[in-house]
Amino acid sequence: MERVLSWLNRPLFPDSMIRIWMAAVVGIALLLVLISVVVVIWWKKKQDDKVTEEPITEHPKTLPELELANLQGIGNREEQQDAFGISRMDRYEEDGLLAVLCDGMGGMAEGGRIAAETVSELVSIFPWTDDSDISGWISQRSTRVFQQFRGYGGTTLVAVLLKENRLSFWCVGDSDLFLLREGKLYGMNIRQEYKNDLLLRALDGAFPIEEAFHDSQAGALSEYIGKEKVNCDYNRIPFSLQPEDVLLLCSDGISDTLTLKQIREAMALSPQVCCDKLEKEILLADKPSQDNYTTIVLNYHGKGEKKINGNKQNI
Numbered sequence: 001m002e003r004v005l006s007w008l009n010r011p012l013f014p015d016s017m018i019r020i021w022m023a024a025v026v027g028i029a030l031l032l033v034l035i036s037v038v039v040v041i042w043w044k045k046k047q048d049d050k051v052t053e054e055p056i057t058e059h060p061k062t063l064p065e066l067e068l069a070n071l072q073g074i075g076n077r078e079e080q081q082d083a084f085g086i087s088r089m090d091r092y093e094e095d096g097l098l099a100v101l102c103d104g105m106g107g108m109a110e111g112g113r114i115a116a117e118t119v120s121e122l123v124s125i126f127p128w129t130d131d132s133d134i135s136g137w138i139s140q141r142s143t144r145v146f147q148q149f150r151g152y153g154g155t156t157l158v159a160v161l162l163k164e165n166r167l168s169f170w171c172v173g174d175s176d177l178f179l180l181r182e183g184k185l186y187g188m189n190i191r192q193e194y195k196n197d198l199l200l201r202a203l204d205g206a207f208p209i210e211e212a213f214h215d216s217q218a219g220a221l222s223e224y225i226g227k228e229k230v231n232c233d234y235n236r237i238p239f240s241l242q243p244e245d246v247l248l249l250c251s252d253g254i255s256d257t258l259t260l261k262q263i264r265e266a267m268a269l270s271p272q273v274c275c276d277k278l279e280k281e282i283l284l285a286d287k288p289s290q291d292n293y294t295t296i297v298l299n300y301h302g303k304g305e306k307k308i309n310g311n312k313q314n315i
Contacts, residue, residue, distance in 0.1 A: 065302065068299070070296045077106070083101075084119060103292070114226065118157060142226060155173070160249060171233045172232050173223060176252070180264060180267040180268065183268070188239075192223035245299075251291070257282050258281055258282065
């Protein structure tokens, strides 16, 4: 140690007053200054690069114009008498989309067969050139079924056609068509049941309104495909859809088991999750006489609609 200290205390040059340790201190100080300058220059350059760097943005996820899902269960019945059909999705841009649901009438002959054949025939004639022809086709179909079964076999019907942002529908019987718009649930069709006919007569003063609800035939169908002459409930002018409108077609195995609140809450979910929730609620209800249940869910997102960070934006 003494030798090191002695060496550090030696003159840097002969006859110089500057010692080696002084030069070492100055050298170390200069090196630290140089390192500090380099660090400052590097940090400043890094910050400048951040400012000039192009912002990285997440590419928005493009939604399809239309999403759909379906659900079907047999319930506690011995056979499935509901039927449904959907036109080709790959022809949606050219032809639109047709969705059909029929509920064969229990207790009558061949309800499931009539339902399935009605769905198959209607889907097979799609696409058609004139929507106004379909109510006539439904009348002819009902007459054919009547001629075969003489009023002892039949089915309900709910059919919708989506073309661009226009909705047309045709309904017979008590299967339902619901619309969810901005969180509010709307019934698009009128159930063709004797109860509604009785209510109109009661409002006209024929008997007390309470009797309409307690009549033994209140839940019976006033219209169904299988009558000699049938009245179809349909919209004469196509209904305009808005982005994020949701449509739900269902047999009464769903709408008679669940509350409107349950249906509305399910429709607020994506189509497949909606179907899963509806089935879960039906199974939880555990009705001993649970009917067949079938639904088709359609979520119309609209053209040019995108979601960015969970928010809808038009482009």
